[in-house]
Amino acid sequence: MLTPIDIQNHSLKTAVRGYSKKETDDFLEEILQGYESLYKENRELKDKVTSLSEGVQYYKQMETTLQKALVLAEKTSTETQEAAKSKADAMTNEAQAKSEAMTNEAQ
Numbered sequence: 145m146l147t148p149i150d151i152q153n154h155s156l157k158t159a160v161r162g163y164s165k166k167e168t169d170d171f172l173e174e175i176l177q178g179y180e181s182l183y184k185e186n187r188e189l190k191d192k193v194t195s196l197s198e199g200v201q202y203y204k205q206m207e208t209t210l211q212k213a214l215v216l217a218e219k220t221s222t223e224t225q226e227a228a229k230s231k232a233d234a235m236t237n238e239a240q241a242k243s244e245a246m247t248n249e250a251q
Contacts, residue, residue: 148180 156168 146179148176148183151176151179 151172156172158165
């Protein structure tokens with residue numbers, strides 16, 4: 145890709161009955177100004193794309209981390225519920241056993 149400096153430093157040969165040097169220089173100056181603006185805008189947009197791409201990567205990693213945390217939380221919740229149910233069942237069985245023992249003793 146041509147840079148604005150390439151355009152600015154490029155010289156055109158003159159020929160007999162060629163184009164007007166002043167008009168050619170003026171036209172090249174106009175092209176150079178427009179090209180410099182577009183070149184700068186293109187560079188800024190490329191930088192912005194790079195920055196946004198990095199942002200997307202960051203949020204993708206965050207999404208993965210959050211998904212893993214959610215799966216772990218669900219697993220922990222399930223394990224806690226199962227442990228609580230087991231403990232409650234054990235306590236119920238123990239209470240029933242004590243109740244039966246007390247009933248047998250009373251008889």
